[in-house]
Amino acid sequence: MIKIINYFLQSLFIYLFFLIGIFLGLNLSRKLFSFLFTLIGPIFKSKKILDHNLNIFINIVPLADKKLIINNMWKNYGKTFVEYIFLNRFRKKNSHITLTGEENLSPLIKKNKPVIFISGHLANFELMSMEITKKNIPLATIYRPLNNFFLNPLMELLRRKYVCRNQIKKGINGVRDAIKYIKDKHSIALMIDQRVSEGEKINFLNKSALTTTLPAQLSMKFNLEIIPVYIERNEYDNFKIEFQEAINPKNFGNKLELTQELNQVIEKMIIRNPGQWIWTHNRWK
Numbered sequence: 001m002i003k004i005i006n007y008f009l010q011s012l013f014i015y016l017f018f019l020i021g022i023f024l025g026l027n028l029s030r031k032l033f034s035f036l037f038t039l040i041g042p043i044f045k046s047k048k049i050l051d052h053n054l055n056i057f058i059n060i061v062p063l064a065d066k067k068l069i070i071n072n073m074w075k076n077y078g079k080t081f082v083e084y085i086f087l088n089r090f091r092k093k094n095s096h097i098t099l100t101g102e103e104n105l106s107p108l109i110k111k112n113k114p115v116i117f118i119s120g121h122l123a124n125f126e127l128m129s130m131e132i133t134k135k136n137i138p139l140a141t142i143y144r145p146l147n148n149f150f151l152n153p154l155m156e157l158l159r160r161k162y163v164c165r166n167q168i169k170k171g172i173n174g175v176r177d178a179i180k181y182i183k184d185k186h187s188i189a190l191m192i193d194q195r196v197s198e199g200e201k202i203n204f205l206n207k208s209a210l211t212t213t214l215p216a217q218l219s220m221k222f223n224l225e226i227i228p229v230y231i232e233r234n235e236y237d238n239f240k241i242e243f244q245e246a247i248n249p250k251n252f253g254n255k256l257e258l259t260q261e262l263n264q265v266i267e268k269m270i271i272r273n274p275g276q277w278i279w280t281h282n283r284w285k
Contacts, residue, residue: 011150021082026089029082030237037078038071045280053279056207061271072275076233080124084155087162091130099131101243104227109137114182115246116215116226120193120266121278123233129164129189131241140166140181142174142190142214164189175214182222189229190215193266195283200256204263205270209284216258219249226258228265232273 021029054066083090090096108115117139119128129141141164146152160167166181168174168188178188192212199210219226225246232240244265252258270277
């Protein structure tokens with residue numbers, strides 16, 4: 001009962017914040033919520049987890065500025081949060097984004113053959129699937145529903161309407177749905193940087209972490225190439241999306257080898273821009 005009340009109160013605050021965002025407009029909302037999240041974010045998220053995760057990172061990148069990473073993370077968190085209510089604007093316009101590596105999509109478009117797109121929770125991660133579908137590439141996106149069932153219907157509505165119409169809920173049924181979409185010539189997009197209880201322990205930033213093997217399994221079973229997608233927010237709140245060179249599953253002996261390669265790809269993305277990754281997630285639990 002207490003959890004339900006907490007979820008209800010959380011959703012009320014979030015809906016209120018969204019209304020404030022609509023009133024202020026995109027640019028002012030970004031400034032306000034990037035500031036608010038740097039203030040209130042540490043109250044709601046575990047400092048212990050944040051410190052633990054960043055200590056792992058600093059062992060790899062000793063010169064990293066921990067305070068700067070945390071500050072930039074909260075700013076990006078706040079901006080990404082309020083950008084959900086402006087996804088319709090991102091859907092209609094292209095001036096906010098620069099795409100690179102489009103040559104890596106050309107074979108996909110010409111052959112009409114599905115691929116698997118992977119990325120991590122960097123910058124505004126929802127833009128990956130949005131930009132792919134704007135290129136008229138048939139796509140289905142795997143996602144994890146929010147725990148807050150008062151808020152989740154709105155988020156699902158926004159994702160289906162503006163990001164990608166074909167949303168697949170994570171889980172056993174989701175795997176079946178993904179296979180159906182692949183057989184129907186749809187590519188699959190998913191984030192692979194968070195802990196999954198049913199995953200395999202694979203090295204991630206030099207420390208063992210439960211990792212999804214789903215991209216590797218689908219890739220090997222259906223002979224699908226994997227295209228990593230890097231997303232970055234710049235100082236003007238415009239975005240760069242980089243479609244990287246495709247990874248061929250035939251170059252790997254098994255799903256664990258391929259999954260390790262995918263983890264290393266995500267590691268490089270995080271190292272490029274650590275302040276725009278979600279360090280509050282308990283990745284190494």
